[in-house]
Amino acid sequence: MLIRRAEIGDGELRDVRLVGDRISELAEGLVAANGEEVVDAEGGALLPGLHDHHLHLFALAAARCSVVCGPPGPSNRDELAAVLRSANPRDGWIRGVGYHDSVAGPLDRWSLDRLEPDRPLRIQHRSGALWIVNSLGANRLGLDAAIDVPGVERSADGRANGRLLRIDGWLRERLGEASPPDFSGVGACLAGFGVTGVTDATPGNGPVEFEAFGSAVARRDLPQRLIVMGRADLPDTPTHRVERGARKLLLAEDALPEFDELVGWMRDAHAIDRPVAVHCVTRAELVLAATAFAAAGSHPGDRIEHASVAPPDVVELLSELPLTVVTQPNFIHERGDAYLEEVEVGERAWLYRCRGWLEAGIPLGGGTDAPFGDPDPWNAMRAAVERSTRRGQVMGEQEALAPERALALFTTPSNAPGGAPRRVEAGALADLCLLTRPWSEARRDLSSRQVRITFCEGRRVHGA
Numbered sequence: 070m071l072i073r074r075a076e077i078g079d080g081e082l083r084d085v086r087l088v089g090d091r092i093s094e095l096a097e098g099l100v101a102a103n104g105e106e107v108v109d110a111e112g113g114a115l116l117p118g119l120h121d122h123h124l125h126l127f128a129l130a131a132a133r134c135s136v137v138c139g140p141p142g143p144s145n146r147d148e149l150a151a152v153l154r155s156a157n158p159r160d161g162w163i164r165g166v167g168y169h170d171s172v173a174g175p176l177d178r179w180s181l182d183r184l185e186p187d188r189p190l191r192i193q194h195r196s197g198a199l200w201i202v203n204s205l206g207a208n209r210l211g212l213d214a215a216i217d218v219p220g221v222e223r224s225a226d227g228r229a230n231g232r233l234l235r236i237d238g239w240l241r242e243r244l245g246e247a248s249p250p251d252f253s254g255v256g257a258c259l260a261g262f263g264v265t266g267v268t269d270a271t272p273g274n275g276p277v278e279f280e281a282f283g284s285a286v287a288r289r290d291l292p293q294r295l296i297v298m299g300r301a302d303l304p305d306t307p308t309h310r311v312e313r314g315a316r317k318l319l320l321a322e323d324a325l326p327e328f329d330e331l332v333g334w335m336r337d338a339h340a341i342d343r344p345v346a347v348h349c350v351t352r353a354e355l356v357l358a359a360t361a362f363a364a365a366g367s368h369p370g371d372r373i374e375h376a377s378v379a380p381p382d383v384v385e386l387l388s389e390l391p392l393t394v395v396t397q398p399n400f401i402h403e404r405g406d407a408y409l410e411e412v413e414v415g416e417r418a419w420l421y422r423c424r425g426w427l428e429a430g431i432p433l434g435g436g437t438d439a440p441f442g443d444p445d446p447w448n449a450m451r452a453a454v455e456r457s458t459r460r461g462q463v464m465g466e467q468e469a470l471a472p473e474r475a476l477a478l479f480t481t482p483s484n485a486p487g488g489a490p491r492r493v494e495a496g497a498l499a500d501l502c503l504l505t506r507p508w509s510e511a512r513r514d515l516s517s518r519q520v521r522i523t524f525c526e527g528r529r530v531h532g533a
């Protein structure tokens with residue numbers, strides 16, 4: 070494959086030859102070999118393929134056959150009822166995602182019965198931590214039987230109230246969702262954004278999920294390169310383009326582990342040469358994770374996910390540790406209007422920071438947290454530059470990045486989200502993203518609409 074007249078990082082136009090899964094040559098005036106396919110880039114920028122450093126593939130595949138139950142979808146009870154009425158069940162269930170309490174308050178089985186009494190319904194809270202089922206759903210899951218599963222909430226009289234907290238694995242098993250979902254739609258969707266690699270940050274990933282990812286990649290349903298985070302028992306047997314990543318721990322402020330337990334847990338991971346990734350969305354979670362990392366010692370690749378609220382003293386604490394932060398500037402756009410109502414004025418500048426981390430010398434990578442965030446990384450880049458909410462309010466202006474730095478959040482190596490961006494150069498893997506325009510134009514309007522062709526391992530996976 071010969072890509073003619075592509076704009077490379079230095080702004081110069083070059084011809085780029087791909088052989089096998091690599092870039093073999095970059096030069097001016099390369100001559101096409103007999104039968105070699107030629108693409109004229111017409112001066113469009115040729116970028117390293119994007120790597121989304123934090124998303125959830127199983128949930129993303131499932132979300133594609135679900136109804137959206139919160140903003141930017143329904144924003145009140147009547148709109149939610151309308152969305153549910155028009156939903157088509159799959160496997161007998163209506164499956165909702167993206168619920169936020171601003172729509173119709175905290176939900177339980179009885180409030181869902183009033184919205185949908187006739188068909189089994191399960192709705193996932195936007196946080197990803199909670200599912201709520203209606204009574205028909207509770208019935209199907211056997212919640213009213215005397216099962217003792219931590220995470221099945223019960224009201225004072227002992228009846229299950231339909232709220233299922235952090236038991237996705239149990240729920241999947243109970244629903245008989247043993248067979249892995251079809252990832253081809255997800256793979257194609259991400260390829261359309263120029264994404265050639267992703268890190269799946271799901272804490273519950275184990276051998277079953279690892280194998281499912283391996284076969285989805287082998288079938289090319291997922292053309293992307295994968296880093297899989299997850300549990301302690303995640304296999305250490307890399308298959309083609311699928312690697313084991315950090316051991317993932319989700320901290321939750323209402324049920325924080327003991328300090329010594331957390332430190333031991335980090336040391337266990339490090340002892341088998343695995344980095345640790347800790348999900349921290351509140352200040353308390355971030356402080357606990359940082360102090361535990363300080364006590365446990367560090368391992369290359371240790372990271373903090375989200376770091377959603379980071380006051381200056383906490384940034385300073387983190388700057389003393391060899392940690393990478395992987396953040397989601399897209400939430401400023403997607404959830405910013407709600408933050409303006411929920412978060413105190415003085416704390417708004419500390420939400421999903423970008424420049425603050427970099428100025429403190431902390432390596433910073435980007436992820437979308439799809440499906441809890443929009444999977445399009447260009448929207449995240451734009452949010453990192455503009456810091457603008459859906460309604461156009463600017464939030465944390467001093468955290469804004471230049472377009473080049475926003476792009477770099479997604480072009481760093483898969484195993485070093487805060488490292489130096491990958492480069493389009495001879496010998497590099499041909500995971501590439503060709504834009505319709507030169508970078509000088511693209512940088513003014515960061516959007517996936519300008520992704521023309523995506524290459525994974527030298528093969529075209531998006532774009533004619």
Ligand SMILES: [Zn+2]
Binds near residue numbers: 123124125438
């Ligand atoms: Zn996540």
